[in-house]
Amino acid sequence: MSSVIYQGLFFLFILLGLALPLGWYIKEIMQGKIPKGVRFLRPVEELFYKVIGPISKKEMSAKRYAMNVVMLSLFSFILLVVLLMTQHLLPGGSAVKNLSLPLAINTAASFVTNTNWQAYAGETTLSNASQMFGLTVQNFVSAGVGLSVLVALLRGLSQVRKKALGNFWQDLTRSLVYILLPLATIFAVLLISQGTVQSFKTGAAYQGLEGKSLWLYLGPVASQVAIKQLGTNGGGFFGANSAYPFENPTLFSNFLENIAILLIPAALIFVFGFWVKEWKQGRTIMVVSLFFLLLAFIGVAFSEYYGPEFARVLGSTNLEGKEIRFGVGWSSLWSVGTTAASNGSVNAMMDSFTPLGGAIPLFLMQLGEIIFGGVGSGLYGMLAFLLLAVFIAGLLVGRTPEYLGKKIEAFDIKMASLVILTPLMLTLFGAMALVVHPDVLAWLTNHGPHAFSELLYGATSLANNNGSAFGGLLADTPFINILGSLMMVVSRYLPIIAILFLAENMGSKKKAALSSGTLSTVSPTFVSMLIIVILVIGALSFLPALALGPIAEFFTMK
Template sequence: MAASAWALLGLFLAALLVLAWPVGRLLAAVCGERVPRWMARVEAPLYRLAGTAPAQAMHWRRYALALLAFNAIGAVFLYALQRLQGVLPLDPAGMGAVSPDSAFNTAVSFVTNTNWQGYAGEATMSHLTQMLGLAVQNFFSAATGIAVAFALIRGFARRGEGGARGVVGNFWVDLVRITLWVLLPLAFVLALLLAGQGVIQNFDAPVLVHPLEAAPGGTQALAMGPVASQEAIKMLGTNGGGFFNANSAHPFENPTALGNLMQMLAIFLIPAGLCFAFGRVVGDIRQGWAVLAAMTAMFVVAVVVVVHAEQAGNPLLAPLGVDQVAGALQSGGNMEGKEVRFGIDASALFAAITTAASCGAVISMHDSFTPLGGMVPMVLMQLGEVVFGGVGSGLYGMLVFAVLAVFIAGLMIGRTPEYLGKKIEVREMKLIAITILVTPVLVLAGTAVAALAGAGRAGIANPGAHGFSEVLYALSSAANNNGSAFAGLSANTPFYNALLGLAMWFGRFAVIVPVLAIAGSLAAKRRLPATAGTLPTHGPLFVCLLIGTVLLVGLLNYVPALALGPIVEHLVLWK
C-alpha cells in the first residue's frame, strides 16, 4: 500500500478517535435512566403524545412489540407517501406515483436502515417524499438501531435484583432521547459543515443549463433540492440513501476532498462512540476499548487488501500497452469506476468504510473493482457488519460475537462461561445461534432463488462468475441492511424488489428480536464478581479471540459461495 494511502488511513483513524470520545460520553448519558431536568421538560410533551412516561420500564417482549409496531407503521406511511406523491405538494419537478413494487421495496429499505435504491432519486422522488418520508426514516431507523444497542448494554449492566426482571428500558423514551439529543444536533452541525463545502440545500425546481458539449441550443436539467440536510443524517445514521442516483459520487452531494473526509468520519462516528458508551455504562471502559480494538484491527486489514488489489491494476490491460504505474501525472492502478477527484486511495477507503458500516453510500462503482477488491466490501457485509457496523447494529452484533467467544473459551478451559459477570447459559446460546444464522440463511437461500428463477437470471448483465457475484452482493447487502450494490444487476424489477424487500425486513427484525431476548435474559441475571478464574475480556488475548470468532463463525458460511464468485473470477483474471 502506498505511503499516501497509509497517511489517509492514519488521518482518518486519528480524527475518528478524537471525535468519537465525546460522542461516547453523550451516548452514555442518554443511555442512562435519568437526564437533567431541563431535558426532561422538553421531552415531556412528546411522552404525553406517545401515551407513555419515562418511569414506565418495559420487559424485553413489550419493548420488542413497541419497536416492531412503530417500524411497521413507518413502512406503511412511507409506502403511501410514495404512491400519493403525484397529488401532494412540494413536487416542483412533477413526479408521478412510484410503482407498487418499487414503493414496497423503498419503504422496507428505509425503515430497516438499508436504503437500497433501485430507482434514480432525483428522477423518482419529490421533495416532500425525500424530506417527510426518506429523511424522517433515516432518523428513526438509526434511532431504532441505537435503542437496541442500549437495551443490550443495559442487560449487561443491570444487577438482576428486585422485581424488574427482564426489563431493558422504555423504547419510546430511548427513541425520543436518541433522536432529540444525539441525531438531530449532530445532523444539524454536519449539515452546516457540508453546506459550507458546497452541498446544495434548496427547494428549487430543476435548473436548465447549456452544457459545453451539447448541440447548439441543447439544455440539460440539473436537479435541485434539500440535499445537505439529508446527506448529514444519511451518513451519521449509516443509512446511505442518496438524494441523487450517483449518491456521494455526485458533486452536489460530495463536492470537495474535505467534505469527503467529513462524510467518511460521520459514518463511523456513532458506531465508534457506542464502544466508549458501552464501557462507561457497564462500569469498565476497558471493555469498550477491547471491542473497538477488534473492530479497528479487522478494518485496517480490509483497507490494506482492497487498496492493494486496486493499486495492482488489471493484468489484461498490460499486454495492450496501458500504463498502470502510479506517477506524477496519473494515479495508476485500476481506475475504472473510481472517483477521479479523489483517486484510488480515498475511493477504496470509502468502499471499506461504507460496507464495514451498514451505510451503503458510495463514491465509486464497486462492480468495477478487481475481483479481490470487490470481495472485500462483500465480506465486510457478510461478517454481519460488525467491523464498526451500523449505528447500534454494529455494537450489538459484535457483543453477540463476544458472548460466543466467551462461551467457546469456557468450553476450552472447562469453566462456566461469563461475560461482564453474567453467566452464559443454554438460553443465551440458542438465541445467539438464531441471531448469527438468520442473515446467512437469507443471503444464501435468496441467492439460490435468484440464480434458479428465470426472472432472477434476466437481471444479470454479466454471465458467469461476475454475474453470480452481483447477485450474491445484492443479497448480502439487503439481508445485512447495507444498501450498496454491484451496479451491473438490473434489480428494479418486481422479482428483485420483492425478494430484496423480504431479505431486508427479516434481516433487520429477525435479528433484533433475539438480541432483545438476550438483553432481557441477561438483565434478569445477577452480576457475579470477578474471581481468579474469570476470563479477562479487556486484554489483547480476548481481542484476538474475538477477531478469530468473528472470522471463523461469521465468514465460513459464505466460503463456498465466495469460491463460485469473486475467488474464481480472480483466478481467471490472473490465470
C-alpha cells in the first residue's frame, strides 16, 4: 500500500512541476503577450480573424459574449448531427451505418458540451472521418470555449469599473492556436512513440490463435487521445477507452495520459494567481484541490488494495476489471483524476470497483467537478463555491463580504448559486427520471443497490459533463439519449451564462482598500471553511442517494 501512495505523490510532484510554467504561458497568451517561441503561429491566428471578420476585434458585454458561445455551440451541434447521420456516404464510411436520430443528437450534445458520454463503441459505430472531423474537432472547440469563459471571469474579477469582458473569438482562437494545438501535437507524438495507433486505415485482417480470420480496428487514435485528455473531454476512439492496449499501450503512456487529464486544470489555478497578481489567492484553491484529490486517491486505493476476499486475485488486491499492467495504484489514481476533472475516460472498469472505491469517484463528480475540474469550467465552478464561502463568512462576522477588494452582493450570489445548483438538481432529477421509468429493469444487468449505483452514476455523469459510466446500464435507448442530451446542454450552458453575467457585474465594481476588518481569503481558517462548505453542500444533497447505492452495497456485501 505504501508504494501506491508513493506513486500518487510522485505523480503530483510531476504534475505541479509542469503546471507552474504552463500556467505562466497560458496567462501570457490569453493576455495577448505572445512569447517569442510561438510567434511563428501568429499568421495562423490572423487568418482566423480574417475568416471570422470584424466581430473578432470588438470587446463584448456578458450578453454578447454568451450569445456568441451559444451560437457557436448550436452551429457545431447541428453540423455534428448531420455528419453522424450521413457518415455512411462520406469517404471511408462504407463499413459503418448512419447513426439514428436520438443517438446522433446525444453524441453531438455530448461532444459539444465537453461531456463525451458515449452510448456506442467507437470503432464499430463511427467512421474515421466522423472521429476526426466530428469528434476530435469538438474536443478542441469545447475545451477552448471553457477556457475562454474562464478568462472572461478573470477579467471581470481583476478589472475596475469596466463591463466589457474581452472578445470571445480572440479568446477562443488564442486558446486553440497557441495552447491546445501545440500541446496536443506534443502529446500525440509521445503516445505514438509508445505504440498508440495513428493510421488512416480502418483496420487489418489477421489470423487468431484458433485459426479464425479476425479484424483489428485501426484509425487516427493518438491524435484523438491527446486532445481528449488535455481538453478534459474523455471520449475514446475505442469502446474500451484507455483500458484498450492500442489506445493506452504502456505504463508510460498511462502516466502521460493521466498527467494530461489534470495538466491544464492545474495550470489554470496558477493562471488565476498570476492574473489577479495575488498568488496566495491561487494557493487557497490549490490547497483545497490537492486536499480533496489526495484524500480521494488514498480512499480508493485503500478500498481496492484491501478489497473483499471473494474479489481478491494475485494477492490481497481487487484486480477485477483492472489492467494488470496498471494495477491498483494507477487505476485508482486515474479513477479519481478523471472524475475530479470532467474527463470521464477510464483505464479500468468502474463497475468492478469495490462499493467505496466506486462511491468516491461518484462523490467527486457530485461536488460539481470543481477539484481541478474541466478546462476552465472546473476553476470557475470552484470560484463560485469560494464566493459562497466568502458570503457565509461575511454573514457570520456581520460584515459586507468582499473578495479581491470587491463587495459580494446579492446578484453575485444568485449567479454563483446557479453555477453550484444546476448540476446538483439535474443529477437528482435525472436519477429520479431513470428510476421511475417503466423499462428501467430492462436497461440494467445488475440488481439491488449496485443497480441503483449504476443509475445514479449515469445521471451524475451526464449532469456534471463527465461522460464516464459505471457499466451495466444500456445507454443507447431513445429515452436515455434524449434525457441525457437535455441534461448535458443545460448543465453546460446555464452555468456558463451565469458566470459571464457574474464576471460583468464584478468588473463594473470599484475596488475597495484593504482594512483591518477585511476577511482574509488566504488564511488556514478560510481554507478550512471552503472545504467545509464544499463538503456540506455535497453531503446534504447526495448522502440519501449514496446511502441507497454504494453505502448500502458496502454494508450488505459478504
